Every structure is written in structure tokens, then in C-alpha cells.
Amino acid sequence: MIELSLRRSxxxxxxxxxxxxxxxxxxxxxxxxxxxxxxKQNECGKCHNPEKAKKGPSLKKxxxxxxxxxxKLIQHLTVSKKVKLDDGTEEDHKVIDSKDQKALGNxxxxxxxx
Numbered sequence: 001m002i003e004l005s006l007r008r009s010x011x012x013x014x015x016x017x018x019x020x021x022x023x024x025x026x027x028x029x030x031x032x033x034x035x036x037x038x039x040k041q042n043e044c045g046k047c048h049n050p051e052k053a054k055k056g057p058s059l060k061k062x063x064x065x066x067x068x069x070x071x072k073l074i075q076h077l078t079v080s081k082k083v084k085l086d087d088g089t090e091e092d093h094k095v096i097d098s099k100d101q102k103a104l105g106n107x108x109x110x111x112x113x114x
Contacts, residue, residue: 035110038103042096050114053086059114066112073108 039045047056057065066073076093083093098104 030109030113031106032110034103035107038096038098038107039110042094042098044094044096055085056083057086059111063112063114068112070105070108070112073111074104077104077108 047054048059048062050059052058053061062073066076077096080092080095082090084090096104096107
């Protein structure tokens with residue numbers, strides 16, 4: 001009797017654990033090398049540094065300000081708009097030169113990982 005009860009409990013626990021795994025989509029891994037290459041090709045490093053502010057905010061601050069919102073960040077990367085710089089001036093933010101949604105998503109994930 002105890003063995004049957006233990007089996008049922010184990011089955012219930014395994015079913016619950018499986019359900020949780022299926023409920024959350026797998027987190028896509030960031031291709032860091034590809035993201036860094038796109039970042040470099042678009043000369044993002046002229047204004048942005050991973051840790052400290054340059055002409056624009058650090059990647060760490062960008063990640064904090066966007067709070068994991070990949071879509072919002074991709075929008076910022078792909079639509080030219082005026083941005084206010086730390087010195088108070090404004091300029092058009094450069095658009096990432098890529099139409100590849102996978103590459104843009106990867107770049108956004110990499111930035112948000114800071």
C-alpha cells in the first residue's frame with residue numbers, strides 16, 4: 001500500500017514538473033560572437049560601452065532601462081529617432097543595418113544580457 005502511494009506521489013510530482021517545463025518557452029541562447037560582430041559593424045561602440053557611458057548610455061544602463069523588453073529595444077535599434085545625449089545635445093540615433101529579424105533579436109538579447 002505504501003509503495004503504491006509513493007508511486008502515485010512520484011507520478012504526480014513528475015507530471016507537475018513536466019507541465020512547468022512545457023509552460024515556459026525555452027530561452028534562446030545568445031550568439032555572442034554574432035551580436036558583437038553586428039555591434040562592431042554598425043559602429044555602436046563609438047557611443048556605447050558595455051560598462052560605462054560614453055557619448056550614449058552603457059549597455060548595462062540600456063539593459064536596465066529596457067527591463068528585458070526585447071521588442072522595445074529592437075524598435076529603438078531599427079527606427080531612427082532623436083536621442084538625447086549625456087551632454088544635453090540631440091542627434092538621430094543610427095539604425096542597425098540589418099533586416100534579419102533573427103540577427104536583430106540576437107543583438108537585443110545580447111544587449112539585454114548586460
